[in-house]
Amino acid sequence: MTDTPLFDAIVVGSGISGGMAAKELTERGLKVLLLDRGRHVTHGEDYVGEDRPPWDWRFHGLGDRQAYAKDYPVQSKARAFGEGSTQFFVNDSEHPYETDADAPFSWIRGYHLGGRSLTWGRATFRLSPTNFNEPGQDGHGSAWPISYDDIAPWYSHVEKFIGVTGQRDGLDILPDGEFLPPMPLNCVEEHAKSVIEAKFPGRTLIPERSAVLSQEHNGRPPCHYCGPCYKGCSTASYFSSNGVSLPAAEATGRLTTVTDAIVAGVDYDPATKRVTGVRVIDAKTKERRTYTARTIFLNASTIGSIMVLLQSRSEAFPNGLGNNNDMLGRYLMDHAMGAVVTARMPGFLDQQPVGNRPVGIYIPRYENLGDRKNPAFQRGFGFQGSAWRSTWARGAEGMELGADLKQAMRMPGPWHMMLVGFGEALPRADNRVTLSSKVDQWGLPLPDIRHHWSDNEMAIVREAAAQAAEMLKACGGEIVQYADKPTPGGLAVHEMGGARMGSDPATSVTNAHNQVHGIDNLYVTDGACMTATGNVNPSLTYMALTARAVEHAVAQLDNTGLKAR
Amino acid sequence: MGTPEGQDAAEGGTHMDRRGLLRLCMMAATAYGLGAGGYQLTQAMAEESASALDARQRKLVFAIADTILPDTDTPGAVKAGVPDFIDLMVSYWLDPAERSAFLSGLDAFAQDTIRRQGTSFDMLLPAQRLDWLKAVQTDAWSKRAKGVAPPFFLWIKRLTVFGYYTSETGATEELTFNLVPGEYQPCAHVGADHAFSINRSGFVFPVGNDPATL
Numbered sequence: 124m125t126d127t128p129l130f131d132a133i134v135v136g137s138g139i140s141g142g143m144a145a146k147e148l149t150e151r152g153l154k155v156l157l158l159d160r161g162r163h164v165t166h167g168e169d170y171v172g173e174d175r176p177p178w179d180w181r182f183h184g185l186g187d188r189q190a191y192a193k194d195y196p197v198q199s200k201a202r203a204f205g206e207g208s209t210q211f212f213v214n215d216s217e218h219p220y221e222t223d224a225d226a227p228f229s230w231i232r233g234y235h236l237g238g239r240s241l242t243w244g245r246a247t248f249r250l251s252p253t254n255f256n257e258p259g260q261d262g263h264g265s266a267w268p269i270s271y272d273d274i275a276p277w278y279s280h281v282e283k284f285i286g287v288t289g290q291r292d293g294l295d296i297l298p299d300g301e302f303l304p305p306m307p308l309n310c311v312e313e314h315a316k317s318v319i320e321a322k323f324p325g326r327t328l329i330p331e332r333s334a335v336l337s338q339e340h341n342g343r344p345p346c347h348y349c350g351p352c353y354k355g356c357s358t359a360s361y362f363s364s365n366g367v368s369l370p371a372a373e374a375t376g377r378l379t380t381v382t383d384a385i386v387a388g389v390d391y392d393p394a395t396k397r398v399t400g401v402r403v404i405d406a407k408t409k410e411r412r413t414y415t416a417r418t419i420f421l422n423a424s425t426i427g428s429i430m431v432l433l434q435s436r437s438e439a440f441p442n443g444l445g446n447n448n449d450m451l452g453r454y455l456m457d458h459a460m461g462a463v464v465t466a467r468m469p470g471f472l473d474q475q476p477v478g479n480r481p482v483g484i485y486i487p488r489y490e491n492l493g494d495r496k497n498p499a500f501q502r503g504f505g506f507q508g509s510a511w512r513s514t515w516a517r518g519a520e521g522m523e524l525g526a527d528l529k530q531a532m533r534m535p536g537p538w539h540m541m542l543v544g545f546g547e548a549l550p551r552a553d554n555r556v557t558l559s560s561k562v563d564q565w566g567l568p569l570p571d572i573r574h575h576w577s578d579n580e581m582a583i584v585r586e587a588a589a590q591a592a593e594m595l596k597a598c599g600g601e602i603v604q605y606a607d608k609p610t611p612g613g614l615a616v617h618e619m620g621g622a623r624m625g626s627d628p629a630t631s632v633t634n635a636h637n638q639v640h641g642i643d644n645l646y647v648t649d650g651a652c653m654t655a656t657g658n659v660n661p662s663l664t665y666m667a668l669t670a671r672a673v674e675h676a677v678a679q680l681d682n683t684g685l686k687a688r
Numbered sequence: 689m690g691t692p693e694g695q696d697a698a699e700g701g702t703h704m705d706r707r708g709l710l711r712l713c714m715m716a717a718t719a720y721g722l723g724a725g726g727y728q729l730t731q732a733m734a735e736e737s738a739s740a741l742d743a744r745q746r747k748l749v750f751a752i753a754d755t756i757l758p759d760t761d762t763p764g765a766v767k768a769g770v771p772d773f774i775d776l777m778v779s780y781w782l783d784p785a786e787r788s789a790f791l792s793g794l795d796a797f798a799q800d801t802i803r804r805q806g807t808s809f810d811m812l813l814p815a816q817r818l819d820w821l822k823a824v825q826t827d828a829w830s831k832r833a834k835g836v837a838p839p840f841f842l843w844i845k846r847l848t849v850f851g852y853y854t855s856e857t858g859a860t861e862e863l864t865f866n867l868v869p870g871e872y873q874p875c876a877h878v879g880a881d882h883a884f885s886i887n888r889s890g891f892v893f894p895v896g897n898d899p900a901t902l
Contacts, residue, residue, distance in 0.1 A: 174867060174868060176856065176859060176865075176867055176886070177854035177859065177886065178854060178855050178856045178859065181776070182776070182777070182781055183773070183850070183851070183854035183855075184854065185781065187780070187781075188781050188782075188783075189780065189781070189783070192783075306872060307874045308874060309874040309875050310874065310875040312874075346872075347868055347869070347870045348868075348869045348870065348871060348872045349867065349868045349869065350886070471875075472878070473877060473878055474875040474876065474877065474878060475875070475876060475878050475882070476872070476873065476874055476875060476876070477866075477869060477871065477872065477873040477876045478866075478869035478870070478871050478872035478873060479869065479872075480872050480874075514853075514883070514884070515849065515853040515863065515883060515885070516849070516850070516853075518849045518853075519842075519845050519846040519849040519850065522825070522829075524755070524756055524818060524821055524822055524825065525755060525756065525757075525758055525818045525821075526758060526760050528756065528757060528849075529757060529758075529760055529762070529764070529862065530760075532853070532862075532863070532883060533862070533863065533882075533883055534878070534882070534883055535878065535882070535883045535884070
């Protein structure tokens with residue numbers, strides 16, 4: 124401890140939680156180094172797919188299918204992947220991992236500044252008191268070390284910064300936040316809302332809450348409704364690290380960003396029981412160097428942060444940093460996705476939406492709440508969805524040909540409405556990430572990712588599909604698409620767990636403040652820290668936990684006099 | 689409205705030829721400093737000279753596309769460059785089994801036409817072509833309902849429709865182009881011909897017997 128550390132804090136990873144860590148730490152006066160393993164992405168300038176019409180692309184937006192099959196077999200399953208967004212996904216051939224052939228985990232990734240904050244779905248929901256309480260009460264999984272009240276002010280803090288469109292609905296299962304005006308439902312969604320709420324007591328259909336601006340916010344202009352957010356948004360009308368949190372961190376003058384820096388491990392000093400810095404490999408030159416700091420935040424994404432810890436082996440921690448209890452890497456989870464039901468909806472043919480609303484509708488969880496018990500499964504699911512008029516694409520399927528076909532396609536087609544279920548997944552010790560004996564081109568071990576759905580997730584997906592169909596039929600719809608089997612783990616792109624929070628150091632990796640048990644200056648605040656998945660999209664929770672942990676880390680540095688300035 | 693020049697158009701060599709499209713992409717890629725897509729474009733440049741279709745097959749694709757979406761008060765599939773797009777898709781986008789099924793289906797269609805109509809497809813009058821395609825479609829749709837492998841006609845209709853409505857001509861002259869609407873109205877009144885050419889969800893090109901996007 125004779126050398127003065129170079130930085131007050133190092134943040135590993137610049138995605139949705141790392142960007143927030145950098146912003147919060149720098150705004151609280153710390154000198155911060157932000158590392159990302161991928162290339163630099165300049166906000167705006169590097170959004171090469173933005174606002175380009177389909178004929179600008181070789182395959183009109185369908186992408187090079189043969190090249191995708193060869194180099195993007197996993198990434199091309201992501202909803203946001205396409206000819207205008209390929210650059211925001213890793214080349215699978217260059218970044219392999221191990222998984223089960225019969226139950227492949229689909230690891231969707233973007234290695235570049237901003238990470239998946241550029242391609243995320245932007246749904247922004249709070250976990251509810253129920254979500255925080257259930258794991259400690261029903262015996263499925265491990266108790267959260269915090270309650271809803273601990274995180275509520277941090278939800279507000281983050282929402283005010285990022286900008287969230289939403290409606291105050293007054294629901295216990297989906298607490299209200301700090302909202303900009305909602306983006307309204309269209310006429311078929313309004314119809315569905317009135318039918319579902321009347322015929323199915325306890326269910327509600329609301330506008331989706333989303334980190335997209337419905338009005339000017341903190342100097343950022345509102346959405347211009349072009350639609351494909353995942354190609355990048357140079358007006359920063361949806362929240363991304365690149366467009367919002369990193370510029371805020373840079374404005375403090377205290378941020379240093381280094382890209383193409385792959386973290387090979389965190390250095391631990393057994394004498395002080397503190398981490399002292401990170402070892403980095405330059406992605407291009409393979410040159411190795413070490414950066415030192417007083418505190419370290421891991422925000423490398425769920426599996427990325429697990430891998431950094433597993434690779435940080437020393438005499439004190441031969442199985443990975445903070446892993447003397449064999450908990451690290453276990454309890455990997457993803458939301459149970461796969462219930463997809465679409466119905467053709469009658470009527471409303473004199474109306475259509477104008478503009479491509481970047482949000483949908485949401486039906487919050489209603490199962491296993493209060494008096495309503497569903498014996499088929501534990502916990503519950505929510506639905507995302509939307510209604511739209513079908514496009515010219517239907518022209519390939521119909522009977523029209525020639526001039527009749529052109530004439531028919533000049534009118535929008537019938538309305539359709541889709542509901543997609545997202546179910547809570549229960550933690551299982553065997554769903555885990557370990558180090559493979561194989562190494563990548565930088566000599567670092569590949570992740571070995573094993574993930575199987577349990578009967579509970581199977582039942583949740585099956586029930587969600589059946590109930591979605593029941594609701595759409597009640598609204599007058601005719602079912603035209605019905606899927607009720609879970610999609611491969613990872614495809615919800617909500618992977619969580621592996622360094623779960625808990626009060627007991629024997630059964631968890633991180634504590635109530637996201638510190639790795641026993642290592643006061645090492646924080647994990649991305650999806651890896653999640654004790655349970657709840658059933659709502661998790662990014663807002665990662666950001667709120669990050670902001671909360673930063674306050675704790677800064678107070679700790681102040682109290683111990685370790686902070687340099 | 690683009691008016692292709694006689695013979696040139698008949699060879700399918702107007703606005704949207706593949707070489708020109710690739711050049712445009714390369715220029716754009718250079719201008720944007722495109723990283724990840726660069727390799728694909730380089731590969732595309734190397735492959736562009738090879739077409740899986742011979743001259744006779746190209747001529748037939750041209751005539752079929754022209755019948756599925758003809759010129760009316762707006763330009764049709766040919767003037768929109770769709771035959772070149774179909775060539776590109778068949779040559780590079782379909783996998784080898786699909787490509788071979790498409791080409792053998794195309795040849796079988798040519799033979800059926802001669803057998804049933806007494807002459808080649810391109811020698812038929814426009815109204816005769818349309819009637820014959822309607823008969824072929826009825827047969828194809830019934831085979832598909834029985835779960836038989838996706839018939840050739842399904843492929844070429846999909847490719848024609850997709851190529852046309854995602855072309856500049858189809859997207860901007862035939863339908864209402866609204867790349868950056870700047871506003872959102874949840875339910876506006878629908879005017880006389882007010883279908884938009886692009887929408888939020890985009891279009892996933894169906895493969896095999898899957899139904900097209902709704």
